[in-house]
Amino acid sequence: MVERKSVADLVFHALGDPSRRLMVERLSQRALTVGELAEPLNMSFAGASKHVGVLEKAGIVARHKRGRERLCVLQTEPLEAARQWVEHYSTFWNARLDALDRALREDEND
Amino acid sequence: MVERKSVADLVFHALGDPSRRLMVERLSQRALTVGELAEPLNMSFAGASKHVGVLEKAGIVARHKRGRERLCVLQTEPLEAARQWVEHYSTFWNARLDALDRALREDEND
DNA sequence: TGATCACTTAACCAAATGGTTGAGCGAAAG
DNA sequence: CTTTCGCTCAACCATTTGGTTAAGTGATCA
Numbered sequence: 001m002v003e004r005k006s007v008a009d010l011v012f013h014a015l016g017d018p019s020r021r022l023m024v025e026r027l028s029q030r031a032l033t034v035g036e037l038a039e040p041l042n043m044s045f046a047g048a049s050k051h052v053g054v055l056e057k058a059g060i061v062a063r064h065k066r067g068r069e070r071l072c073v074l075q076t077e078p079l080e081a082a083r084q085w086v087e088h089y090s091t092f093w094n095a096r097l098d099a100l101d102r103a104l105r106e107d108e109n110d
Numbered sequence: 111m112v113e114r115k116s117v118a119d120l121v122f123h124a125l126g127d128p129s130r131r132l133m134v135e136r137l138s139q140r141a142l143t144v145g146e147l148a149e150p151l152n153m154s155f156a157g158a159s160k161h162v163g164v165l166e167k168a169g170i171v172a173r174h175k176r177g178r179e180r181l182c183v184l185q186t187e188p189l190e191a192a193r194q195w196v197e198h199y200s201t202f203w204n205a206r207l208d209a210l211d212r213a214l215r216e217d218e219n220d
Numbered sequence: 221t222g223a224t225c226a227c228t229t230a231a232c233c234a235a236a237t238g239g240t241t242g243a244g245c246g247a248a249a250g
Numbered sequence: 251c252t253t254t255c256g257c258t259c260a261a262c263c264a265t266t267t268g269g270t271t272a273a274g275t276g277a278t279c280a
Contacts, residue, residue, distance in 0.1 A: 006128060013126035015196075016119055017268080028199045035226060047269055049228060054267095068226045068277040079200035086125075086196055089138045090189035127238085145256060157239055159258060164237095178247040178256050 010058035011082045019043065020051050027061060027074040034063075034070050120168035121192045129153065130161050137171060137184040144173075144180050 014020055023037050038048030052072060055061045059078040063070045124130055133147050148158030162182060165171040169188040173180045 008131065009126055009128060012122050012131075013267095016123035016126050018116060018119060019268090021118065021122075021195075024199055033226080034228095043268090044270065045227075046229085046271080050268075053228090070227065074199075076200060079196055083193065083196040083200045085131075086189055086193040089134055089184075090186060090193045123237095129238090143256080144258095153238090154240065155257075156241080156259085160238075163258090180257065 007059065007078060007081065008085060011060065011078045014054050014058040014060055015082070017051070017054075019048075020055055023051065023055060023072075024060065024074065024079075027072060031071050031073045033066075034072060037072060117169065117188060117191065118195060121170065121188045124164050124168040124170055125192070127161070127164075129158075130165055133161065133165060133182075134170065134184065134189075137182060141181050141183045143176075144182065147182060 015024070019041050022040065026032060026037065034049055034052055035045070037052060038045050041048050041051075052061065052063065056063060059075055061072045062075055063072055065071075125134070129151050132150065136142060136147065144159055144162055145155070147162060148155050151158050151161075162171065162173065165182075166173060169185055171182045172185055173182055175181075
């Protein structure tokens with residue numbers, strides 16, 4: 001167990017699950033407890049808690065104790081880093097790549 | 111085989127692996143063959159080919175036959191969709207969330 | 221105090237993932 | 251034609267993932 005995964009690995013992996021993306025979407029509107037996050041998720045409470053744990057390890061959410069509840073708050077920095085990565089590779093070379101792609105599709109039958 | 115995964119699932123999952131992100135990074139500069147993509151990846155040829163397959167199923171790359179090679183070209187649309195998703199949830203509520211987060215950290219010792 | 225509520229942790233399980241080797245296939249080269 | 255090259259596919263394996271249930275912890279309530 002070497003704990004070698006990068007932040008990008010953790011963040012993108014965390015976002016690759018629909019239950020966790022739903023959590024992020026709801027947390028973007030207001031902070032929610034683990035119980036509230038679990039509610040719409042046809043799944044056991046413990047299962048939802050594990051999903052929150054994945055988001056937390058990726059740095060995407062922080063859990064704060066509030067009595068016997070845990071209030072989950074979205075953290076913007078890891079999402080911002082992911083946004084920058086995707087933005088860089090999704091927009092910079094578009095024109096050039098699109099031109100190449102068109103050329104290839106014209107020359108081919110497959 | 112129920113084929114129920116959404117595009118977002120496939121795209122974020124594909125980006126959650128460092129070998130595949132390296133492929134995307136290199137493909138953002140020029141189209142490359144599977145062999146070229148495999149080169150820097152301390153891994154068997156077949157292994158790299160499977161990674162390309164994951165990117166292809168997510169729609170992130172397209173493979174074009176060119177003689178006995180396959181030229182891989184980055185597709186901008188799925189990355190653009192991922193960018194929009196992340197952008198929406200990483201920027202819109204920042205100020206509001208940051209304020210909440212500061213308040214929570216002040217009230218707490220954990 | 222004792223019960224209940226909100227949540228985490230541990231143990232477990234099936235399925236998916238990331239890797240391997242080896243066989244196979246079409247295109248290119250000799 | 252035969253060989254080699256670039257690549258894919260199938261089978262296999264270990265580890266991780268996404269889920270479960272059951273037990274444990276600590277805060278609140280009656």
